[in-house]
Amino acid sequence: MRAIPSHHVVVFLCLLCASLALAVASAAALALLPLGDFRGVLVVLAGVLLLYLYAFALYRLFLRLLPLREGDVAPGSQHELIANVNMLFYLLLFNSLVRSHVVPVPLMRLVYLALGARLGTNTYSAGALLDPPLTRIGSNTIIGHDAVIFAHVIEGERLELKAVVIGNTVTIGATAVIMAGVHIGDHAIVSAGAVVTKDTRIAAGEVWGGIPARRLKAAPAAPVEA
Structure with missing residues (x-):
């Protein structure tokens, strides 16, 4: 650093x-x-x-x-x-x-908005958004307790900033880590304790977990019209 x-x-x-x-x-x-x-x-x-x-x-x-x-x-x-x-x-x-953890989660939403995060309606974080100006989250998304989302990369003396983009109706489990440059599609789930490494792309509806995180379940197939 x-x-x-x-x-x-x-x-x-x-x-x-x-x-x-x-x-x-x-x-x-x-x-x-x-x-x-x-x-x-x-x-x-x-x-x-x-x-x-x-x-x-x-x-x-x-x-x-x-x-x-x-x-x-x-x-x-x-x-x-x-x-x-x-x-x-x-x-x-x-x-x-x-x-x-002193400020209630609904009030923390206001804090993150005040700090420049883009949060859709009915989206709340019980975790930590470390780079709100570079964090963009859709509506009806929940960030679990003690999860961490950050948009910076520090590798030795190299510093890079990459936005984190999370879609609508996404669930991020407790203590999960979402690194810089990650994009998560609508209705996706990141399991508790998962570590999603930088620049990972999680498609809509997928379930990811593990360290490092990998896809555990593909998105449900679209219904076939009769």
């Missing part, structure tokens, strides 16, 4: 400090309200919530101005700056939220 250049860290810290300053200012304004005996607790909780909300907003603004795109990330490029700032947001701020 490459070392993150110091000026990339500075860019991230500027965004983080801006989020913190906005959260502190907003919490200080709330402290002026008549909040009763629990004022201190309420102000601290509001400050933490506001920190994340402002961080979400500045993170999305950063990616709107400098989009995170797929492909090899060349050293010293602007693409590397964007990828590293994205990584720092997750390592130092968002990962603790995604991995904590």
Whole structure:
């Protein structure tokens, strides 16, 4: 893994400090309200919530101005700056939220949408989406408990970003791992604990499982019309 250049860290810290300053200012304004005996607790909780909300907003603004795109990330490029700032947001701020299991699954859907994931209606994840801006999931899909989906490839000093695309009515079992570049068709099933290696294509209706994952069951044959 490459070392993150110091000026990339500075860019991230500027965004983080801006989020913190906005959260502190907003919490200080709330402290002026008549909040009763629990004022201190309420102000601290509001400050933490506001920190994340402002961080979400500045993170999305950063990616709107400098989009995170797929492909090899060349050293010293602007693409590397964007990828590293994205990584720092997750390592130092968002990962603790995604991995904590404190936030209920329906609310985590809102978190992932706020972070840029494309999720269809009635799609929920009890696992971790580590690269929401590069994660696209259709409707009526469920990601099982502690499953992990990520859209980055780190091989030595090589870094590449590849979107993960999952169709409609797909089931991803608990603790499964879906690697970068994977495409999963509608109505497919990935069994619990499976490891779907990068760039794998799972066709609609297929069942996959194992380490590494392989096809266990083909898609049902289409009914023959009389």
